[in-house]
Amino acid sequence: MPSIFKYAAAALAAAAPFASAQTYTDCNPLEKTCPADAGSTQSQLNFDFTQSSGLDKWTTTAGSVSTSSNGAVFTINKQGDAPTIETDFYIFYGEISVTMQAAPGTGIVSSIVFESDDLDEIDWEALGGNTGQIETNYFGKGDTSTYDRDTWPAVANPQSTFHTYTVNWQKDKTVWSIDGTAVRTLNYADAQGGARYPQTPMRVRIGIWAGGDPSNGEGTIEWAGGQTDYSKAPFSMYVKSVQITNTNPADSYTYSDTSGSSDSIKLSGAGSLSQTSSSSSSTSSTTSSQSSTESSTTAHTTLATTTQTSTSAKTTTAGSTTASSTDATTSGSTSGTGSSTTSSGSSTSSGSSSTGSGTTSGSGSSSSAGSSAGSSSGSASSTAPQTSATFNAAANVVANYLGPVSLLGLVTALLQL
The missing domain is CATH 2.60.120.200 (Jelly Rolls)
Structure with missing residues (x-):
């Protein structure tokens, strides 16, 4: 018995x-x-x-x-x-x-x-x-x-x-x-x-x-x-x-x-409202971080070269680790380098509780099943819009080199008069 x-x-x-x-x-x-x-x-x-x-x-x-x-x-x-x-x-x-x-x-x-x-x-x-x-x-x-x-x-x-x-x-x-x-x-x-x-x-x-x-x-x-x-x-x-x-x-x-x-x-009641509030705060924080990452990305150019840079801010869940990669876009997967703790039940957002436990490490895709306020089912990704800098080499030479030279010649001629 x-x-x-x-x-x-x-x-x-x-x-x-x-x-x-x-x-x-x-x-x-x-x-x-x-x-x-x-x-x-x-x-x-x-x-x-x-x-x-x-x-x-x-x-x-x-x-x-x-x-x-x-x-x-x-x-x-x-x-x-x-x-x-x-x-x-x-x-x-x-x-x-x-x-x-x-x-x-x-x-x-x-x-x-x-x-x-x-x-x-x-x-x-x-x-x-x-x-x-x-x-x-x-x-x-x-x-x-x-x-x-x-x-x-x-x-x-x-x-x-x-x-x-x-x-x-x-x-x-x-x-x-x-x-x-x-x-x-x-x-x-x-x-x-x-x-x-x-x-x-x-x-x-x-x-x-x-x-x-x-x-x-x-x-x-x-x-x-x-x-x-x-x-x-x-x-x-x-x-x-x-x-x-x-x-x-x-x-x-x-x-x-x-x-x-x-x-x-x-x-x-109060517990679930607290979770929702924490998740919303976490989401806002992540979005702000993501926007900052995107806006700080600049298109790097060299003479007579066209360079394209894109940044993908990848987010595991609201309030989780954000990683960025250059010259790549990612859609629909959650990844990161190092360890990422995910719940077998629901992902943990800042200040809220998780349902489930377990740890996964390394890079690759991770997912969480089930739901709680502030968690994502499966993987959540946020892909930054692609920023392209198209570069005209000839125009750049004229602007950066011939422009200053022509101005110097004009000043010299006036001084000689």
């Missing part, structure tokens, strides 16, 4: 309160029009759970959660306990780091889950009886037709040691890391060609539950490591802090259709 979502969807959780509390959707936008998801206009959010204020912007959806010097405390005291919190906002791609000490106890599950309205999901789950591993998992669109997506990277004593569990979730790939070391990478294409890649706005949920509850199905109990003995309670998980980077900050996110594609998500 690789995840709580599988456990709920496979109908093994009829008596498990945590499953119904943690894996659900109030409105599935794949089936009908749903209200917009509340976002956050902050790109960086840091929560210190050693302080009670750290729980601001979090909602307790089950049980009760308190704070202490060890962080937020999630405790199972008896059968049916499943304390859970979730953010009161969604993020659209980004990085989430949770510093956690998992709960001990056979069958006890400490969970970090990121989930969207259409049931895209990314998980960390630590089992109380497994002192050397933690599970990573993901689901796309609630598809539980197969259960082969989990991995079990090694981690030392997660029930007695704080570790930082990070997910860097971007448009082109998702990377799970433990204490800064990557332990798993999921590429977009690896998830059924992207069809099951998590790609819609998500909330962050953190909670503890008893997968080994005697009322659960045999498969769930086996996955959780065995039946939970409540006489050994309490079982406590501690979460010291959470850091969230929201790649696409906005007031809200709306599904514009029922495709569940990231490209169907529309951003609105």
Whole structure:
């Protein structure tokens, strides 16, 4: 049983309160029009759970959660306990780091889950009886037709040691890391060609539950490591802090259709307006730079020679690197010498956020798929108009040489008179 979502969807959780509390959707936008998801206009959010204020912007959806010097405390005291919190906002791609000490106890599950309205999901789950591993998992669109997506990277004593569990979730790939070391990478294409890649706005949920509850199905109990003995309670998980980077900050996110594609998500409010403003500013800056490049180009001529010079100002995206070439024109490609960072999702413009990540280097063509304010799909190029200087050699000789000579002769003749 690789995840709580599988456990709920496979109908093994009829008596498990945590499953119904943690894996659900109030409105599935794949089936009908749903209200917009509340976002956050902050790109960086840091929560210190050693302080009670750290729980601001979090909602307790089950049980009760308190704070202490060890962080937020999630405790199972008896059968049916499943304390859970979730953010009161969604993020659209980004990085989430949770510093956690998992709960001990056979069958006890400490969970970090990121989930969207259409049931895209990314998980960390630590089992109380497994002192050397933690599970990573993901689901796309609630598809539980197969259960082969989990991995079990090694981690030392997660029930007695704080570790930082990070997910860097971007448009082109998702990377799970433990204490800064990557332990798993999921590429977009690896998830059924992207069809099951998590790609819609998500909330962050953190909670503890008893997968080994005697009322659960045999498969769930086996996955959780065995039946939970409540006489050994309490079982406590501690979460010291959470850091969230929201790649696409906005007031809200709306599904514009029922495709569940990231490209169907529309951003609105301060975050998206900021992106548009930054992109416009960046575009103006690039255009100004381009105009300056073009106007500073002069036609170089030599005696009895015709020289033609043209400048092509090539731009990767608004606010990206501008390069110029002499005696050449370029159309429809983006190039540059050195390294150029492009998003597999959307290109980054100055002051705005990118959807996706990745680096390409060298010269040649680069492109970005998807969209965000200020980004270009494919490659954007700006070709300066060609400036030709046609040179008449004979006229130039008369003007530059015979003219001054004739004038000198006239002055000399007047002096002689």
